[in-house]
Structures are given as structure tokens and as C-alpha cells.
Amino acid sequence: MKILPYQPDQSGLAYSVGTTLDRFIKLKQSDFPFASGELSQLLRDIALASKIVNRETNRAGLSNIGGAFGQTNVQGEEQQKLDVIANIRFIRALSKGGEVCAIVSEEEDAVIDLQNKSGKYVVAIDPLDGSSNIDVNISIGTIFSIYRRKTPIGSPIQEEDIMQPGTEQVASGYVLYGSSTMLVYTTGFGVNGFTYEHSLGEFFLSHPSIQAPKNGTIYSINEGTQEEWNSGIKEYIDACKSANFSARYIGSLVADFHRNLLKGGIYLYPATQKNPNGKLRLMYEANALAFIAEQAGAIATDGTKRILEIQPTSLHQRTPLFIGSEIMVTEAVEHLKKHQFSIK
Numbered sequence: 001m002k003i004l005p006y007q008p009d010q011s012g013l014a015y016s017v018g019t020t021l022d023r024f025i026k027l028k029q030s031d032f033p034f035a036s037g038e039l040s041q042l043l044r045d046i047a048l049a050s051k052i053v054n055r056e057t058n059r060a061g062l063s064n065i066g067g068a069f070g071q072t073n074v075q076g077e078e079q080q081k082l083d084v085i086a087n088i089r090f091i092r093a094l095s096k097g098g099e100v101c102a103i104v105s106e107e108e109d110a111v112i113d114l115q116n117k118s119g120k121y122v123v124a125i126d127p128l129d130g131s132s133n134i135d136v137n138i139s140i141g142t143i144f145s146i147y148r149r150k151t152p153i154g155s156p157i158q159e160e161d162i163m164q165p166g167t168e169q170v171a172s173g174y175v176l177y178g179s180s181t182m183l184v185y186t187t188g189f190g191v192n193g194f195t196y197e198h199s200l201g202e203f204f205l206s207h208p209s210i211q212a213p214k215n216g217t218i219y220s221i222n223e224g225t226q227e228e229w230n231s232g233i234k235e236y237i238d239a240c241k242s243a244n245f246s247a248r249y250i251g252s253l254v255a256d257f258h259r260n261l262l263k264g265g266i267y268l269y270p271a272t273q274k275n276p277n278g279k280l281r282l283m284y285e286a287n288a289l290a291f292i293a294e295q296a297g298a299i300a301t302d303g304t305k306r307i308l309e310i311q312p313t314s315l316h317q318r319t320p321l322f323i324g325s326e327i328m329v330t331e332a333v334e335h336l337k338k339h340q341f342s343i344k
């Protein structure tokens with residue numbers, strides 16, 4: 001009888017491509033000496049909700065869940081039905097999971113206190129990113145940031161539990177509902193990407209230890225706002241054009257960020273007259289992607305400092321965002337600095 005020793009993959013990694021998200025979370029728990037499994041469970045809850053939202057996005061055209069919801073959110077933006085559905089699905093999964101005490105959501109004016117006496121985590125979430133692309137079948141996403149509360153578990157939620165700078169994140173990530181559905185996250189020990197296998201209902205590791213190229217040739221900015229750019233931005237984008245870089249702008253932050261993370265590139269949403277503080281929200285868009293970017297060797301700034309060092313002062317505050325390959329973002333900031341005192 002012939003017996004052959006099993007040849008596991010030679011990567012030497014405890015986990016390899018094809019590892020399920022569940023197993024990966026379990027294996028990575030050893031990164032945290034005092035881990036008690038709550039963060040792992042929270043990540044699983046987010047993965048579960050994203051599977052449900054993925055199903056809804058896939059069939060948005062078939063059912064009556066496309067289109068506007070008929071209300072505006074605290075940002076004054078018209079909510080899409082899928083914004084509301086995704087918001088409900090994530091809040092429900094996070095409250096049922098039992099690990100979360102409070103939620104900050106793009107679709108909710110105020111902090112949601114889950115009245116959970118044992119929850120130690122605070123989640124800030126953009127349930128559906130790229131809302132303007134929902135009805136036209138273009139990639140959209142979900143963005144999330146996770147913090148540990150500062151005040152004792154079980155005590156009333158305080159401002160200090162919520163208004164934490166991005167440096168305090170214990171985990172962050174995004175889900176991309178695109179040609180394939182991916183979940184990409186970090187717990188401060190590198191960035192890993194998982195692809196959803198619909199027929200098995202499982203996320204599988206497909207992009208281990210993502211590292212962003214230090215430089216790139218892709219720039220992502222809404223050129224429709226160029227009349228409102230300051231001369232530093234204009235000068236940088238002109239330099240990109242003279243270098244024959246490629247302009248790529250999907251209009252879904254998650255999708256633009258993801259492409260540039262893998263291929264090398266820069267996403268810019270500067271301050272404009274219409275949005276004097278930029279458009280993207282610090283607590284549930286910029287902070288989460290900035291943590292991912294830095295963990296993947298890229299950078300994220302508001303033009304003057306690291307996004308992660310910005311002290312939040314209001315739930316839905318906006319920030320200019322320059323995020324992507326280190327050399328490109330550094331160059332863009334140099335152009336900005338050169339013109340920082342010019343009005344236009």
C-alpha cells in the first residue's frame with residue numbers, strides 16, 4: 001500500500017490563497033495576544049451583512065430596490081433605496097452580533113447607541129459607497145472602521161468613545177460589489193483581500209498581504225470640478241497629463257481606491273468651492289481607507305497632514321483626500337504646498 005506525505009503549498013504561510021475568511025480570521029487571531037474572539041466575531045458579522053447586501057445589489061435591476069428612496073440624509077443627499085437597505089442590513093447584523101455598543105453611519109444623523117451592555121466596539125460605516133452608480137450597474141461598495149470604546153464597557157456611550165482619530169482604529173476595510181465581490185481589511189497586521197464565491201456563499205483569500213506599488217501612472221479625480229481647483233491641484237494634474245498618465249474615475253471611492261491600491265495610482269478629492277472641506281467623510285470613508293493604504297505601504301493625507309491624525313469634531317465632517325501610491329501623493333502635496341497661499 002503506497003502512502004504519500006501530503007505536500008501543502010510551499011508558501012510557508014499559515015494560510016494560503018483559498019483559505020476561507022472564517023479560517024483566516026481564526027488563524028490571525030494569534031496576532032493579538034489578548035484576543036478574546038470578539039473582534040473576529042465582529043468581522044464575521046460584517047462579512048455576513050455584506051453577503052446579504054451583495055445579493056441585493058446583484059438583483060437591484062430585477063426588483064424594485066433600484067432608484068431613489070424619496071428622503072435626504074443628514075448630508076442633504078438624496079438617499080437611494082439601496083443606501084437605506086444596506087444601512088438596515090449592517091445595523092441589524094452589528095446589533096445582533098453583540099460585539100458593538102455604538103454605530104456611526106453615513107445614513108444616520110446621530111450616533112446609534114445599541115444599548116449593548118457587553119459591546120466593546122464602535123463601528124463607523126458607509127453602508128453603500130458610490131450611490132450615484134447604483135442604478136447604472138457600476139461597482140459600488142461598503143466602507144467600515146472599527147474602534148475599541150474608551151469608556152468602561154456597559155457605561156453610557158461618551159463623546160470620547162466616538163470622536164477618535166483614525167490612528168485608534170483596531171480594524172478597517174471595505175467591500176467592493178463589482179464584477180466580483182471582494183472584502184479587503186486590515187487589523188494593523190497587513191492588508192488581505194477575499195473574493196466571494198457565490199455558489200459556496202464563502203469569502204476565500206485571493207489577495208494575501210496586499211502591497212501598493214510605490215509609484216503609478218493612474219490618476220483619479222472628478223475633472224468636472226477643475227474650475228474649482230486651486231493652482232496646486234491644476235499643476236499636479238497637468239503634470240500627470242504631460243507624463244501621459246491615465247485618467248480613471250469611476251465615481252465610487254471604493255472602486256477607484258481598490259484599483260489604484262493594486263495597480264498604483266492616486267485618488268484626489270480636493271477642497272472645492274462647492275465642497276470647501278472636500279467631499280469625502282472623515283469617519284466612515286477617509287479613515288478606513290487611510291488605515292488600509294498605510295498598511296499596504298501607500299499614504300493618505302488631507303494635503304497638510306496624515307488623515308489618520310485628524311481629530312474628529314463632528315460625525316459627518318468632510319476632509320480633502322489625497323490617497324494612493326507614496327511617490328504620487330508626495331508629489332501632489334508638493335504642488336499643493338507650492339501654491340498653498342494662492343486663492344486659485
Ligand SMILES: O=P(O)(O)OC[C@H]1O[C@](O)(COP(=O)(O)O)[C@@H](O)[C@@H]1O
Pocket residue numbers: 077106126128129130131132222251252253254279
Ligand atoms: O460625484 P463626485 O462629486 O465626483 O463624487 C463621487 C464621490 O462621492 C461618493 O459617491 C460619496 O460616497 P457615497 O456614495 O457613499 O455618498 C464617492 O464614492 C465618490 O468617490
Ligand SMILES: [Mg+2]
Pocket residue numbers: 126128129130253285
Ligand atoms: Mg461613500
Ligand SMILES: [Mg+2]
Pocket residue numbers: 083106126127128129130131
Ligand atoms: Mg454612502
